[in-house]
Amino acid sequence: MTDTLRCAIVGTGAIARLHAEAVAAYPHAELVAATDLSRASADAFAERHGIPAVYDDLDSLLAAEHPDVVLICTPPGAHPAQTLAAFAAGAHVIVEKPPAPSLDELQQMTEAATAAGRELAVVFQQRTGTAAAHVKRLLDAGAFGRPLVAQCQTLWYRGADYFAVPWRGKWETEGGGTTLGHAIHQIDLLAFLLGDWTRVEGRLWRLDRETQTEDVSTATIVFDGGVVAQMVSSTLSPREVSTVRIDTEKATITVDHLYGHGHENWRITPAPHIDDAEAATWALPEAEERSGHEPLLREVFDALRSGSPLPPVADSPARSIEIVAAVYASADADGAVITPADLAAHPTHRTSFASAVIDLRPSR
Ligand SMILES: NC(=O)c1ccc[n+]([C@@H]2O[C@H](COP(=O)([O-])OP(=O)(O)OC[C@H]3O[C@@H](n4cnc5c(N)ncnc54)[C@H](O)[C@@H]3O)[C@@H](O)[C@H]2O)c1
Known part of the structure; x- marks a missing residue:
């Protein structure tokens, strides 16, 4: 079991905030570095989220920091090369959807994960939440x-x-x-x-x-x-x-939701021939967690720390x-x-x- 996962983030635009918040919410992970094509964006992001180091590019970040996990929050065209670089540096990768702009590039990414003995998790956060x-x-x-x-x-x-x-x-x-x-x-x-x-x-x-x-x-x-x-x-x-x-x-x-769902968004309607006792066995559990980046990263981090396979919320990336x-x-x-x-x-x-x-x- 790895103690604390040292995470780095590449791409500090709109979606990166949810990654930073999900890392902050997880007790055994920390954000150690960030990089973006725009140094100003990376600096402002690091300041906002208390990230100690900022680099001009991913290669220098990887060489200096050797992070355990790279969180890829750049546009899709940049995902394949950044994923391959992260695996070459020995990191696991959590990449935003869509994981790649083509199937061949995604295949290269999954093959590189296998060759490096590292995990490739894709952010499809709609799978998460207690209702799903x-x-x-x-x-x-x-x-x-x-x-x-x-x-x-x-x-x-x-x-x-x-x-x-x-x-x-x-x-x-x-x-x-x-x-x-x-x-x-x-x-x-x-x-x-x-x-x-x-x-x-x-x-x-x-x-x-x-x-x-x-x-x-x-x-x-x-x-x-x-x-x-x-x-x-x-x-x-x-x-x-x-x-x-x-x-x-x-x-x-x-x-029915927009960008995320809680129990109030789900409805299970029995067919006319189903009696109340059977329908009652389908009731949603009392404990509720909404879908989102936080449960997704938590489940992936848990798997990375314990060395288990990726959980169902992050498997089947293709x-x-x-x-x-x-x-x-x-x-x-x-x-x-x-x-x-x-x-x-x-x-x-x-x-x-x-x-x-x-x-x-x-x-x-
Ligand atoms: N899971 C979700 O719900 C969700 C929602 C929105 C966006 N996304 C995904 O997140 C990714 C980013 O989207 P966004 O809305 O944050 O975009 P954005 O344009 O707001 O941010 C992208 C950032 O990446 C930087 N960047 C671009 N190319 C780079 C490179 N080669 N190296 C380093 N930095 C680079 C840009 O300067 C920018 O700061 C996309 O894949 C998008 O589909 C996911």
Whole structure:
């Protein structure tokens, strides 16, 4: 059991704060250093979070500090090289979603983790929280009967200011549009609950925003056991909601939230033939923890300290990005069916998600 995990953070923009707070909340971890392309940003971040050392780049940070864990909070295009550098320096990696801008790069990252004997954890924090754990336990135990049909909605609103950030909205730097950047959270939660996928048919749309990537996507995802899910992702939706809904033989399970969920966001509705006594066995536990970075990093830190495998909230780093890649590959083939075997040997979409977007904007 390692005593205190010495953590370093690369990328001190918006999401980094949640990492710093999660480290501060964990009794056996500390932030020892930070770096960012912008020295001013790294200095201000270090000052705010009491981080003792700031470096101009990741290589000098790694050489000087030899951290146990590197928290990667940079844009997706930077994740692969930074992850490989961290493994080469002997650190574990916790990388923000999406872990990589391509499947081949993610594979290199997972292979490097194995070669270095280190862990690669990806931040998909929607899997965390006591409600998701409870529902997963009941689904896995068959308590709800067979899952049949599902909805996966990411209806968000992102205006022109959001896309004005230079790396956003471009295949080259963001890797994908709303499917990769936003929907991946709900897709990941759905796949956490339902397991492996068997086929995907998808479409990408550009309905309004000035982006190269899609501002809306739609897809049908089929999971193992024959669960059919409809996915929609949008950056154009003024009443924002993130929804996962699963209809099983015995119940409808829904979670309606925006960026995180507590018990109040979940609802389990029994089918008409289920009696009250059986439905009562599905009640959410009394103790509640909301989803978030804090429980995710805590569970990963616990595993790293004890040398156990990554917990379910951080395992299968490739599953949801493969579903996303399949949406892109399908859209690029005019909505054709993509299976895991198609994706494993795909001639283009293993290296880039750049795909055909159907542009329906009125000419301006
Ligand atoms: N888990 C979540 O809920 C969630 C939410 C928002 C963003 N994210 C993810 O977090 C990552 C960062 O997003 P953000 O919103 O914080 O972006 P941001 O633009 O606010 O911050 C990124 C920071 O990284 C720095 N940077 C860029 N390239 C770098 C490099 N090569 N080396 C060092 N620093 C570099 C930038 O200067 C900037 O300070 C993305 O992968 C994004 O998808 C996750």
